Amino acid sequence: MLAAAPNGGRHTAQDHPALPLTPASLARTAAECLDAGANLLHVHVRDAQGRHTLDAATYREAFAAIRSEVGERLVLQATTEALGRYSAAEQLAAVRGLRPEAVSLAVAELFGRDVPDADVAAFLRELQLDQVLVQYIVYSAAEEQRLVALAQRGLIPGPFWTLYVLGRYGQARPSTPADLLPFAPFSAGRAAAPWAACAFGQGELRCLVAAAAFGGHVQIGFENNLLTPEGEPATSNAEQVRRLRNALTPLNIMPMSADELRRAWLTPPDRTAPR
Template sequence: MHPAGSIFLAVAPNGARKTKSDHPRLPLSAAELADCAAACREGGACMIHLHVRDAAGRHSLDIDAYREATRAIRSAVGDSLVIQVTSEAVGTYTPGEQMSMVRGLKPEAVSIAVRELFSGQAPEQEVASFLTWAHAAGIVMQFILYDAADVRSYLGLRRRGVIPSGRHWVLLVLGRYTGGVSRFEDLLPMYLAWTAEPGLSAGIPWSICAFGQREVECAAAAVTLGGHVRIGFENNMSLPDGRVARDNAELISCFAGVARTLGYGLATADDMRRLFA
């Protein structure tokens, strides 16, 4: 679903695990994230998917670190980017801690992996209450789905009313468990599962992210099926021709050019906010 023929282009600039040894321009500090956000906004992004680190460079869900990064980004770009924080566990945080972070921070948007939140470590009713609260609070949730089984789990949770309808979207992660290089074929079983129940999936936007050099190729294919796109160093650092990108903004600009060539416009942050209002 593309609002007014436009796609949501998000940047995922760092992720939970990569370091400066992977790329010297991987943004980690609040100031670096703000500079990255401004450059990617100019390249066509309307959202930044935000990870923060602790003093030792490790993945963190620290509320103060998120607030510091958010202030820096807002100072650099105002409201021209939606800031989506991650709640990713990375084998460290429990569902209770993930939900506590969201309750304490009250971000504009957050991503949550269905298989993490519904791992059985927290009672389903507790998770359902949290999702109802977040929906009422106006927080835009993005549910991360790693394979067709995750898609079916999401649809089942929707069918039972555990996940409220509206004000959310999903992210289909291509090739997370297939060797680190995504292919368009990775999308097909997930897309078929997604479209199998149009009564639940219709009207819910979906996006993809992909690993490795074929990231842009996968993204271009997804938009032709009605999807949106997340691009960035979290998943890939290579341009389609194999060269290492100078920075996240070069990856964003590369895909933005492909999207325009295909006839798609790029949505703004306000377009996204209106869709999820």
């Protein structure tokens, strides 16, 4: 998986003039990122005031515009990120209203909040029955361990993919490849679900090349980083995708097609295979 995350919920046009915030600009960005090598678009949408929103109608408008440009050649992933605006109940209702092809869910934002764990588990089983491609976001090894424990208790069904977030907004230093080390693929004796990584700051590219070299999938774009590896303002999301694809080519790592990614996501991982 080579995912493009072109906008996020925090940045504005003042942060970068090429940040796509409207359905039309998201559609153009999707086509450009597809041409550059992406197979998934991680989409945030904004309301009329430019604020992060989980409104299903707003998502449908954006997804329709994107599909008109790229058809089914990209997997479209919605987010449930709260950004301090949404309760767990509102996040679940937003996904039920949208029923996206793919969705990212933050473990810390769903469990142990205002919805009983059993109700969250029922919601996740609904997504499994609908074959929604579910990716769980974790920010630390402790959150990943909690995800595994929830799965072992039967509260999280499989198959699912995990996204490791390296760094934070406002972090004083760029993310580095060493930030991968606490997570399961790098800890002896700990199995990992299929995983991807994203990273903050100008160290993004180095982190993602390292992740791919160790068998992970990757997500890049203006959501987490607006800079080139040299610290200059990046030109576009597509240029960031192209840089990453070009960096992976000498390692003989090539992005799947969107259809290959869909099939891989819905295939349970082989837990007997050597790691």
